Amino acid sequence: MSRSAANPHQHDEVQNVALHAERFAALLESFPEKMDRLERFDPEVLALLSDHGVWRSVHGSGGAEASLTTQCRWIEALAAKCTSTAVLVQSQLTVGHTILLSGSPIAGRLLEEMREGTIWGWGLTEAQAGSDILSMQTSAHLEGDGYLIRGSKRFISNAGIASKYLIFARTKRERSSKSISAFVVPSNANGLSIDRYEHKMGLRASPTGDVLLEDVRVPGIHMIGELGEGVGLALSTLRWSRPLIGAVSVGVARGAFEHLMRAVGSGERNLSDLARHQAKGHHIAELAIQVLAAKNLLYGVTTRADSTGELPSMWEAASTKAFCSEVAMKVASEALEIAGRASVSIDAPLQRCYRDAKILQIFEGTNQIQKNAIMKELGAVNFAQH
Numbered sequence: 001m002s003r004s005a006a007n008p009h010q011h012d013e014v015q016n017v018a019l020h021a022e023r024f025a026a027l028l029e030s031f032p033e034k035m036d037r038l039e040r041f042d043p044e045v046l047a048l049l050s051d052h053g054v055w056r057s058v059h060g061s062g063g064a065e066a067s068l069t070t071q072c073r074w075i076e077a078l079a080a081k082c083t084s085t086a087v088l089v090q091s092q093l094t095v096g097h098t099i100l101l102s103g104s105p106i107a108g109r110l111l112e113e114m115r116e117g118t119i120w121g122w123g124l125t126e127a128q129a130g131s132d133i134l135s136m137q138t139s140a141h142l143e144g145d146g147y148l149i150r151g152s153k154r155f156i157s158n159a160g161i162a163s164k165y166l167i168f169a170r171t172k173r174e175r176s177s178k179s180i181s182a183f184v185v186p187s188n189a190n191g192l193s194i195d196r197y198e199h200k201m202g203l204r205a206s207p208t209g210d211v212l213l214e215d216v217r218v219p220g221i222h223m224i225g226e227l228g229e230g231v232g233l234a235l236s237t238l239r240w241s242r243p244l245i246g247a248v249s250v251g252v253a254r255g256a257f258e259h260l261m262r263a264v265g266s267g268e269r270n271l272s273d274l275a276r277h278q279a280k281g282h283h284i285a286e287l288a289i290q291v292l293a294a295k296n297l298l299y300g301v302t303t304r305a306d307s308t309g310e311l312p313s314m315w316e317a318a319s320t321k322a323f324c325s326e327v328a329m330k331v332a333s334e335a336l337e338i339a340g341r342a343s344v345s346i347d348a349p350l351q352r353c354y355r356d357a358k359i360l361q362i363f364e365g366t367n368q369i370q371k372n373a374i375m376k377e378l379g380a381v382n383f384a385q386h
């Protein structure tokens with residue numbers, strides 16, 4: 001199974017997707033503040049995602065997989081209203097991409113379940129294995145016609161609400177990129193439990209937890225990809241998932257900018273007053289330039305990928321994630337400053353954007369790790385072709 005190059009009608013389709021996504025996202029307006037305060041993902045949002053056909057739209061239907069641009073449009077629209085909802089969907093799309101890439105005999109069934117709304121978690125990180133994934137300790141041993149998985153995963157998004165996890169585990173002792181394999185593990189498997197949840201500064205409605213695996217047995221067919229192919233699959237997936245985090249970031253940056261425009265356009269202070277202070281006006285204009293630049297970088301990369309049917313290169317994916325998340329942080333932080341005192345109240349949306357934005361610089365590979373990935377490929381980059 002693979003993705004094919006985009007057809008010439010793709011532009012209109014993407015515009016329709018963007019409209020659909022923005023209309024749906026508007027329904028989320030009333031949820032983020034309460035979900036953030038309660039640190040709980042509201043099941044009503046899950047119901048909305050299913051009832052409005054969001055899962056089919058983000059994954060693609062009728063035998064065609066959704067393009068990267070389609071997925072990013074959705075994620076951007078969701079993140080502009082509710083970052084936790086965007087991350088819920090993004091995590092599932094990440095797993096979906098790995099499964100698609102793997103060509104597993106059960107890929108078709110698993111992807112159909114995703115279109116029907118099965119929530120997934122992606123289980124790579126461990127207490128001692130973050131940036132350095134080869135340090136992972138979780139192991140999978142062949143036993144009869146299946147595998148016995150033992151270990152613990154840390155900081156896993158969708159923990160507790162996922163029905164399935166894609167768990168990366170060591171199938172050989174030595175430290176090598178061929179020592180790790182990927183397995184589908186249902187959340188109700190004997191021996192799987194959620195050990196604890198993180199109380200986070202941002203993305204508070206997105207549940208993040210430790211997934212404990214105590215001799216969890218899975219059939220051999222649950223291995224996704226070949227034995228020892230886990231790291232290869234994970235790295236190829238990053239070329240898809242990092243632009244998705246770029247889209248979350250563009251959504252947060254845009255959301256923060258929109259909140260700023262509302263804040264300065266209302267009440268005691270309004271935009272024309274602020275614009276009269278030229279320095280302030282320039283500051284707002286600078287933020288608008290940043291949002292536009294991030295958005296154009298993101299969709300330049302996704303459009304090129306979709307038109308060729310190839311994954312973005314690792315350096316393009318890393319550049320997109322790093323730049324867009326830096327923009328999200330800058331826009332949220334500076335918008336907060338410009339909007340002033342009203343935006344620091346704990347129920348004000350701008351301070352929530354600020355707390356969410358910080359995490360975007362850290363997960364899916366910190367921005368330092370993105371720069372390492374960029375440096376590795378820079379020797380072969382020909383900017384004339386971009």
Ligand SMILES: Cc1cc2nc3c(=O)[nH]c(=O)nc-3n(C[C@H](O)[C@H](O)[C@H](O)COP(=O)(O)OP(=O)(O)OC[C@H]3O[C@@H](n4cnc5c(N)ncnc54)[C@H](O)[C@@H]3O)c2cc1C
Nearest residue numbers: 122123124125130131155156157362363364365366368369
């Ligand atoms: C909210 C949230 C949700 C998450 N969801 C998931 C999930 O669903 N599934 C999952 O598997 N993981 C998930 N993660 C984990 C995330 O991907 C890791 O946190 C991230 O990859 C960074 O790893 P670390 O936190 O262990 O940092 P570390 O690897 O401990 O790094 C610490 C610091 O050292 C720097 N550093 C480390 N190595 C290098 C190097 N070689 N060169 C330069 N600098 C370096 C880093 O940039 C960072 O500043 C999530 C994390 C968060 C915060």
